[in-house]
Amino acid sequence: MTDTPTRHVVVMGVSGSGKTTIARGLVKATGLEFSEADAFHSPENIAKMEAGIALTDEDRWPWLRALAQWMASRADAGVSTVITCSALKRTYRDVLRDGPPSVDFLHLDGPAELIRGRMSQREGHFMPTSLLQSQIDTLEPLDPDESGIVLDLREPPEVLIERALDWLDIPPATP
Incomplete structure (x- = not known):
């Protein structure tokens, strides 16, 4: 275990909100380790x-x-992370916070019509557009005591990444 504090960022929102795009941009800018939460789902x-x-x-x-x-094991190894996860409910976010010492949430939020359009353009993803409304209905906004920021997904990805980096105040990756 290292004494250097680690950072753990969860890019959250309903399916189709752009979590992977923003997370990959953050990883490119910071060098943090990335994992896609979908890879942790059971086959069932x-x-x-x-x-x-x-x-x-x-x-x-x-x-x-x-x-x-996974975040806790990376923290124990001194590695900071970025993951994508819908994290729709406060209770779900509470479970995520039980892992590493601290977790910051970046909530990508925007109009359902825009998200539905994005989902209909995706290929090879297991989440059908028909489940979007159930996710929207389940979504609980971040509470004031949760470390997080809401980002308007109508903004271009590069703007969202810049805003996230400013809020997170994570130093850029060294070349």
């Missing part, structure tokens, strides 16, 4: 979503705990 969860069945909280708990454990 993926099959449910592919079938258009919304996940239950019981489906999500093991997934969220795995994400928290």
